[in-house]
Amino acid sequence: MTPATLRNELERVLESSVRSIWGEIIPDDFRAVVSGSNNLEFGDLSCQAAMRLAAIVKDNPRSVAGMITETLPESIEGIAVVSIDGPGFINFTFSDDYLAFTAFNLASSGLKPFIPDSGTGREALVEFVSSNPTGPLTVGHCRQAVLGETISILLVASGWNVSREYYFNDAGRQMTLLGESLAARYLSAESGEAAIPEGGYHGDYIIEWASDLKAFHGTGLKWETDRDTFIRFAEEKAMEMIRSDLSLLGIEFDRYFAESELIPEAVTDTIERLSGITVDGKSLVYQGDSGKLWLRFTALGRPNDRVMMRDDGTYTYRMPDIAYHLDKFSRNYDLIVDIFGADHLDTSRDVTAALECLLGRENVSEKLRIIIHQFVSLVKDGRKTKMSTRSGDFVTLRELINDVGSSDVTKYLFLTRRAEAQMDFDLDLARKQSSENPVYYVQYAHARIAGLLRTAGEAGVSSPQEFSSGLYELLEGEYERELMRLLESVPVNVAAASDEMEPHRLTEMLADLATGFHRFYQHVRVIDTESMEISAARLMLCEACRRCVSDLLGILGVDAPDRM
RNA sequence: GCCCCCGUAGCUCAGCUGGAUAGAGCGUCGGCCUCCGGAGCCGGAAGCAUGGGUUCGAAUCCCGUCGGGGGUACCA
Numbered sequence: 001m002t003p004a005t006l007r008n009e010l011e012r013v014l015e016s017s018v019r020s021i022w023g024e025i026i027p028d029d030f031r032a033v034v035s036g037s038n039n040l041e042f043g044d045l046s047c048q049a050a051m052r053l054a055a056i057v058k059d060n061p062r063s064v065a066g067m068i069t070e071t072l073p074e075s076i077e078g079i080a081v082v083s084i085d086g087p088g089f090i091n092f093t094f095s096d097d098y099l100a101f102t103a104f105n106l107a108s109s110g111l112k113p114f115i116p117d118s119g120t121g122r123e124a125l126v127e128f129v130s131s132n133p134t135g136p137l138t139v140g141h142c143r144q145a146v147l148g149e150t151i152s153i154l155l156v157a158s159g160w161n162v163s164r165e166y167y168f169n170d171a172g173r174q175m176t177l178l179g180e181s182l183a184a185r186y187l188s189a190e191s192g193e194a195a196i197p198e199g200g201y202h203g204d205y206i207i208e209w210a211s212d213l214k215a216f217h218g219t220g221l222k223w224e225t226d227r228d229t230f231i232r233f234a235e236e237k238a239m240e241m242i243r244s245d246l247s248l249l250g251i252e253f254d255r256y257f258a259e260s261e262l263i264p265e266a267v268t269d270t271i272e273r274l275s276g277i278t279v280d281g282k283s284l285v286y287q288g289d290s291g292k293l294w295l296r297f298t299a300l301g302r303p304n305d306r307v308m309m310r311d312d313g314t315y316t317y318r319m320p321d322i323a324y325h326l327d328k329f330s331r332n333y334d335l336i337v338d339i340f341g342a343d344h345l346d347t348s349r350d351v352t353a354a355l356e357c358l359l360g361r362e363n364v365s366e367k368l369r370i371i372i373h374q375f376v377s378l379v380k381d382g383r384k385t386k387m388s389t390r391s392g393d394f395v396t397l398r399e400l401i402n403d404v405g406s407s408d409v410t411k412y413l414f415l416t417r418r419a420e421a422q423m424d425f426d427l428d429l430a431r432k433q434s435s436e437n438p439v440y441y442v443q444y445a446h447a448r449i450a451g452l453l454r455t456a457g458e459a460g461v462s463s464p465q466e467f468s469s470g471l472y473e474l475l476e477g478e479y480e481r482e483l484m485r486l487l488e489s490v491p492v493n494v495a496a497a498s499d500e501m502e503p504h505r506l507t508e509m510l511a512d513l514a515t516g517f518h519r520f521y522q523h524v525r526v527i528d529t530e531s532m533e534i535s536a537a538r539l540m541l542c543e544a545c546r547r548c549v550s551d552l553l554g555i556l557g558v559d560a561p562d563r564m
Numbered sequence: 565g566c567c568c569c570c571g572u573a574g575c576u577c578a579g580c581u582g583g584a585u586a587g588a589g590c591g592u593c594g595g596c597c598u599c600c601g602g603a604g605c606c607g608g609a610a611g612c613a614u615g616g617g618u619u620c621g622a623a624u625c626c627c628g629u630c631g632g633g634g635g636u637a638c639c640a
Contacts, residue, residue, distance in 0.1 A: 039584070048583060054620080061620080086584045087620075132640055169640055177639090199639085259640095292638070303566065307638045317640050342634055345568055374569055375634065379576090416589090417577070420569060422633060424576070429590080434603060436590060444603045455600050508578065511588065515605095522596090522605040564603080 003102060003491050004116040006078045007045070010034045010092065014047055017071040022057050034092070036489055043083060043091035044485055050088040061088025099484040100472035100537075106487055107463060107544035111551035114491035117159030118499065119335075124160045125328055126152045128339040129246070130167040133238035134178045135203050137245040137397040139425070140341055143376050145397070146414040148339045149251045150503035151371070153555050158498040160335070166253045167324060170235055171260045172317070177201065178238070179231030183223040185210035186230070209237045245397050248407055250557050262323045267315060270323040271308070273358055284357070300353040318347055322354045329359060329367070337501065338370045345372055371501060373419035379426045404430040408558040412439040415556060416507045438511060442549065443561055445514035448521070449546040450562035456527055456539050463540040474537035479523045483541055486516040490548050494555075503556070510552050517545045 001009075014032035032049040050065035057064060065084045072082065078098035083091045105114065128148025131141050152162045169175070181200040185207050188194035196202055213221070213233055221229060239256070246252070271293065275285040279299035285308070288294050293309035295318070308319045328336050340348055348370055356364045377384050378395060404410045409430050416438060417423045433440060456462065464471065475484065490509060497505035526538045550560040 037584090038579095038587095042584070046584090051583070051620080089584070130640090134640090172640065174640060288638095303636090310638050312638095314638090316638055321640090342568070343636095344640090345634090346636060347640090349567090372568080377633090421577080422570065426576070429576085437603090438589060440603060441589080444601085448601055448604080451601055459600085504578080508588080511578095515588085518604055519606090521600085525600070527600050563601095 001078050001098060001101070002105075002114050003488050004114070004495065006098070007034050007492065010045065010047070010076065010079070013072055013076065014049060014068065014090070017068050018049065018053065021067055021071060022053075025056060026053075027056075037091060040482075040485075042085055042089065043081065043093040044488075045092040045094075047090040047092075048088075050084075050090060054088070064088065065090050094485070094488070096472040096476070096481070097469060099481065099488060100475055101467060102488045103475075103484045103541055103544045104464070104467045104471065106490075106547055107540045108465075110547045111491060111494065112157070115157055115498075116492070116495045118495065119155055119158045119160030122160055122334040123332070124155050124162045124335040124337065125165055125331070125333045126155070126162060126337040126339070127165045127167055127328075128337075129242075131242065132169045132172075132174055133235050133242060134174055134201060135205065135238060136241050139376050139378060139395045139397060139400050141245075142249070142397040142400055142410065143373060143414050143423075144339055144341060145246060145249055145251055146411050147371070147373060147419055147503065149249065150411075150415060150506070150556060151337065151339070151501050153557070154494075154498040154501065154503055154506075155335075157555055158495055163254045163333075164252070165255045165257055165328075167257045167259070168239075169259045169317075169320075171258075171263055171320075173314075175231055175235060176227075178234045179227060180223065182206055182209055182213065182234045183221075183230045186213055186221065187223070205241065206234075209234060212237070248398060248401050249411060250407070257324065259320050259324070262320050262327065263315070266323045266327060267320055270319070270326055273326075274322075274354065277357060295354070297350055297353060300357055302350055302353050306350060318350055318354075321347065321351050325351055325355055325368075326358065329355070329363075334367065336368050338368070340370065340372050342372055342374050348372070369501065371419055374422040376414075376423050376425050379424045379428065381428065384424065400425075403427060406439075409437065409439045411556060412442075412507060412558050415503050418502065418504050438507070439558065440564075442510045442514045442553070443559070443564060445517050446546060446549045446553070446560045447562060447564045449517065449542050449549075452521075452526060452542055453539070453546070456535070459527055459529070461527055461532060461535045461539060463543050464536050471537055471540075474534050475541065477524060479520045480538070480541060483516050483520045483545065486512060487541075487544050487548060490552075494552070506552055506556055510549060513545060513549050513552070517542070517549075520545075 011032050011034050014034070015030065018030065018032060019026055032047055034045050034047050037043050037046040050068060051061045053064050054061040062084060065088045069082055069084060069090060078095055079092050080095040081093040083093075085091050126148055129137070129141055129145050131137060137145070148164070152164055155162050177197060177200045180197045184194040184196050184200070217229065223230065271285060274295065275283055277284045279296065282296065282299065284296050284299060286294050286296060288307070290311040292307050292311050294305050295308045297305050306318055307316050309315050338348065352364065352368065352370070355368070401407050401410050404427065413425060413430055429437060475481070490513070493505065493509055497503060520541070524538065526535065526542060528535050553560040
């Protein structure tokens with residue numbers, strides 16, 4: 001019996017009880033959802049089905065709840081008490097035995113075996129960062145990188161086979177501008193002013209590239225004749241930079257997908273497919289003035305039609321992006337996750353509309369999951385600093401991590417907020433190595449337990465190696481129970497965070513676990529020389545807690561120190 | 565103009581597929597080891613922007629208002 005199977009079993013017996021009483025009046029999609037109670041006096045798990053059913057079966061909720069509980073099996077494994085409280089909640093209290101057993105399992109096997117593996121045998125593709133190779137990654141990319149990586153690891157934790165993919169544009173106008181900016185730096189004498197083109201890139205990193213280029217190819221290159229050399233060199237340097245930035249966060253992609261891989265075949269094929277579709281008697285693709293190709297997005301419920309191909313035959317952003325998504329769909333993933341910044345909202349809606357039209361609405365909504373995160377502003381010395389991209393005065397990912405002094409703290413803090421919430425990243429707080437900093441609070445709890453285990457080892461006390469049914473009798477105190485109850489909830493909460501792709505829930509859980517442990521520790525003497533048995537049992541709880549903390553931090557890619 | 569996100573404690577934020585007394589960190593006020601790590605614990609003060617609606621029940625869903633942020637390219 002694991003936390004997940006216990007909940008499933010409860011829902012199953014509740015549903016079968018409901019159906020056996022009321023039969024056909026119960027809708028087919030009726031589910032008796034069981035969730036954690038937020039108040040100890042109402043048991044550990046709670047079901048509110050009776051209140052929902054009251055209207056359907058035309059009876060008052062308490063009486064409905066009474067009828068349901070009457071029909072439940074005599075005893076349910078893991079449950080000690082079933083009660084009806086308040087307006088009609090059916091509440092369940094765990095048996096002490098079950099709680100002790102669960103804690104023992106967590107202590108001996110860790111968290112992983114108990115996370116429901118809903119993704120087993122299925123393939124997921126997560127696309128994130130996907131910043132074009134024109135310069136270093138910024139603070140905004142950092143949030144996205146952390147989100148994408150953690151969501152990937154969460155999916156892995158629930159059994160998915162995950163591929164991480166980085167899509168980049170190596171064929172557009174921006175790359176030409178970048179090459180031209182490099183050429184300008186390259187051609188300007190050491191002291192002279194570089195003629196950076198209109199809209200070009202001013203970052204200092206290009207000056208370094210220029211000297212690398214000279215070392216490599218000599219000084220004889222000219223923009224007019226060697227465009228390609230400049231552009232390719234700049235692209236290579238930029239990708240190198242991005243990879244090294246990502247490595248600061250421990251992120252590696254399985255594939256870097258270049259837009260040029262889609263041109264021209266995949267893109268022309270996509271245009272043909274779209275041209276073949278007519279809505280209200282009109283083709284989805286039409287010619288505008290001077291040979292431009294437009295896509296009739298308004299026919300798909302979008303606010304504006306958009307140019308797909310310019311008059312010089314090059315494509316705008318949306319076109320290859322649709323082709324890219326078709327490519328992803330053709331690779332037969334069960335789940336396709338896109339993580340974008342808020343600036344991509346409009347285009348991603350357009351792309352989705354086009355995909356739905358080509359592949360069918362259901363197919364797309366079933367598999368495609370787009371997570372749009374809001375932007376970050378940095379708070380430094382109590383003031384917000386404005387982030388401006390392009391012109392070179394942005395804060396880079398590397399600078400941020402250096403400034404904070406730790407990639408672990410940086411990652412963790414980004415994950416304390418939901419993706420959809422704008423966030424202030426407080427540099428002053430991040431730099432503090434004290435309890436004010438939530439990362440250290442959690443890590444301290446881990447180190448404290450590790451220290452306790454060391455002390456216990458010296459005293460000759462160790463966690464029990466095998467579960468015995470008498471173990472729970474040694475853990476009767478209220479603080480013991482509180483901690484066991486908290487531990488019990490962790491595996492299913494991790495699964496929920498994975499299903500919903502909400503990694504910020506992990507930092508919430510970690511804070512709860514840390515508080516839970518400190519509280520327990522403060523009130524209960526773990527190593528009690530009077531009784532080795534009790535000491536061993538309590539030590540088992542500490543070990544369970546330590547493993548949960550360490551496994552959760554592991555999912556976040558944050559270190560769980562034994563000493564600090 | 566249109567679109568999106570957000571208004572929850574003094575500050576930064578959880579809680580939102582409706583449920584029982586709304587939580588955390590920081591700050592603030594007051595306490596706590598002769599003993600396993602005080603980077604800790606316990607307690608106090610303090611809050612759902614606002615007006616309607618739906619409901620047995622709303623921080624949560626719907627509509628309006630006010631306020632904050634972002635987006636709205638033939639850049640990606």
